[in-house]
Amino acid sequence: MGIAGLELLDYFLVDREPVAYNQLPYGNCSERTIEIPIALRFLKAQKAGIGEPYLEIGNVLANYEALLEQDAALANRIVLDKFEEAPGVLNVDLMEYDGKHSLILCLSTVEHVGQHAYGEQKSGDREAPLRAIRQIYNLLAPGGTALVTVPFGKLMDMGWLIQFSDAYLQLLTDKYGVPREAATISYFRKQDMDMHLQTPPQCWIQCEKGELTETMFDSPFMFANGIAVIRLRKVGPDIAPELPEASPLVYMPAPLISSVYFSPFIRPAGFDKDGCFPANRPGYPFYSHPLTLAPGSYVLKTSFDIEGSGEFTLEMVSDHGRRLLWSERVAGSGEAVHRIVLDREERDASLRLYQHNSARSRLKVPCLLFMRDS
Structure with a gap:
């Protein structure tokens, strides 16, 4: 049990299918505990890496190579990361990359685009993460598929990331032109966790987006307390850029104190x-x-x-x-x-x-x- 007193199992449900939590001890006190198994489930269903490599945006899976070794094809990928220098990683800005791919994976990365994080300097463009998702859509080959995860709940500008909300995500269609039928979104909420940082048991559930309306980043648990899993399918031509005009949304700033357990x-x-x-x-x-x-x-x-x-x-x-x-x-x-x-x-x-x-x-x-x- 954790602070909410819930039973902490070794699996969670994705579309009613039990899926084991990630157990590799890297970033596993965070949403990575469900993002990694969700990503692997997606990649295997898409037969990723068989024949042509898929594109990974953000060098995330490198931290979980032991899981990729269980299916050699999953290692057949092109990794795009603007700042992280590592063998085989293309240090190219996502917004300047122009390849086409049938399969793209992006885990908890686009929310940092244009924000002050991982070498990026804050641009003042709070909608840069949405432009990044539109770019991912444009990078898909006809009929191609992408999986993108983002923190989701109350709209927040944390300085180093933007937490998405429903109104913010709707701009992807209403303003940035991604066809409504191109996106399928599922939502997950963190309910409890053991209060230690080394691969702590957690409790996540798949939920409706309305259940995350007041969910905050870093509270009561460290990092995302809710996520959106966005599945994109290329259903039309590339989308032309629009004039950079900010939308009238209200962003909550980062709390000064968010938890006695993880705050300073x-x-x-x-x-x-x-x-x-x-x-x-x-x-x-x-x-x-x-x-x-x-x-x-x-x-x-x-x-x-x-x-x-x-x-x-x-x-x-x-x-x-x-x-x-x-x-x-x-x-x-x-x-x-x-x-x-x-x-x-x-x-x-x-x-x-x-x-x-x-x-x-x-x-x-x-x-x-x-x-x-x-």
Whole structure:
């Protein structure tokens, strides 16, 4: 079990078919745990690599060569990656590549196009990921197929990536010209995971897109908490580029704090695989690294599950603890939403939990989210 207390199985369902989670220990605390098996299932169904090589955009499968060795044809691929230098990798910008391929795979890569990540400099073009998907469509040979995965949920500009939303993804057809009948999309939601980073058991389910409307990147779990799996089929001619005019969408910025488990927190006693903190004496079970907070209104969403008779206060302080900005007593279990208004810039601010007594307790924190009030 993890912080949600769900049973963690060794498989998930894709179109009602059980598929084993990835077990290779690379990036496996993230959405890679389902992306890799979904990709391999797709490639095998398409008889990838038999005859002509397929195109992989983003050098991802190189980290899972042991899985490719189980089917030698899957290694027959051309890898396109603008920045990652490795043997056999073409360091060419996706938007400048002009080959044609019957089969293309792109795992969690297009959301970084035009953003500040992996050598890319942020262009200010929040719709660059959509242009990248249109480019993938154009790179398909007639009748060709592509599989593209992206983080999906609430529309967010994380700085280093754009998390897609339904309204954002609809621009692919409405603005960027990809035929509606060319795209088939399925959605997956992360429900729970063990709270450790080495190949942790997870719980993902296939779901409807509406179930991901409020899903955020990096909260409550590390990296994507929902993904869209986009399957493209070339059904017409290439699509000409359009004038670069931004659409009137509202992007949520990255939260300042998204989880006590993965955000920059100090946790003196640590926590177990179920996300439980021991709390047995006066002191701080956890506290964040220093933050600089601009004047304005902030939202703090919390969820606590406390076993025992410990007495706790959650507080926001600044100036290395010399200035108390906000505090609230925490007892038992429950969820809450707080608004904190700051009338000046606060430096060296920290969100921390203090235990007042010596009662032996255990506590989980399924949600600890701190962000600017939109």
